[in-house]
Amino acid sequence: MIHNSHLSLFLILLIITALGCVKKEEEQTKTQINYLKAYDIPVSEPSALDLTFREKGFWTVSDNNNTVYKLDNWGKIVKSFEVEGTDLEGISILDENKLAVVFEREREIVIVDTSGVELKRIKVDLAGELNHGLEGITYDTESKRFFVLNEKIPCLLFSFDENLNELSRDTLNYIKDASGIHFDARDKSLWILSDESQCITKCDLRGNPIQTYYITVNQPEGLTIDSEGNKMYVVSDINDALYVFSLE
Structure with missing residues (x-):
């Protein structure tokens, strides 16, 4: 007993x-994603978004003119420069002086400094339709790993080391397409944006979904989150606008 x-x-x-x-x-x-506000930005067809190194503004790109833009907190253009290529679709800060961008049609990842000087360029081994290529890029400063999206057919998540050697590629079967990506240093997770599925999915580093949130933004093509995890920012390609959400 x-x-x-x-x-x-x-x-x-x-x-x-x-x-x-x-x-x-x-x-x-x-987590809850709550809409706060939106404002127009003077960038034609913005296709990516990241906060500046000090989080005092934003970096974005236009796939209309292959130009990188630095914006202040109110969306005004501070500086801009062109990068050689076709269909510029993603951007990520690497440190205070360097950025990484991707070109969809050429399947290229390009490293530039914040003045536009090209430092490195590699081509990703990827078949498929030209307009369904690379779509977003983000960077983990601690592990020095890049995470890159392929839009669709198939929808893929790549990882690369600091020298841009491919480490992995995983298929994302739970969304119709992939249009933006953000690495969250707080818990080592990824946030993946889908235009066609109208959702944002929090994932592990191999793209396995953890939680999905649905949004109503026309043609969202880029997202970023502040380092404190208080606000999420999304750009609309068709509306030339930046949307602000709170994370609770």
């Missing part, structure tokens, strides 16, 4: 602990 009572007590404690862990995990992953 004493043995059985000890076993019963152990099982009860085990169940309580398990329930507590589940509740804690739910609390950690529970």
Whole structure:
């Protein structure tokens, strides 16, 4: 009887602990995305977005004229420069002085400094339709890994090392297309934006979905989140606008 009572007590404690862990995990992953405001930006067909290194503004690109733009917090252009290529579709800061961009049709990743001087260019081994190529890029400064999206047919997530050697490619079957990506340093996760599915999916680093949020932004093509995880920013390619959301 004493043995059985000890076993019963152990099982009860085990169940309580398990329930507590589940509740804690739910609390950690529970997030709400709430719309705050939107404002026009003077960039034709913005196709990507990242905060500046000090988070005092934004970097974006136009696939209409292959130009990189630096914007202040109010969306005004601070500086701009062109990058040689066709169909510029993604941007990510690497440090205070360098950026990475991708070209959809050429399947190229290009490293430039913040004045537009090209430092490196590589071509990704990728078949398929020209207009369904590379679509977004983000960077983990700690591991020095790049994460790159292929838009669709197939929808893919690539990872590359600091020298742009391919490490992995994974198929994303849960969205119709991929249009933007952000690396979240707080918990080492990825946020992947889909224009056609009208959603943002939080994923692990191999693209496995953790949680999905639905949005109503016309043709969203880029997103970023501040380092504190308080605000999310999304650009609309068709509306030439920047949308601000709170994360709670």
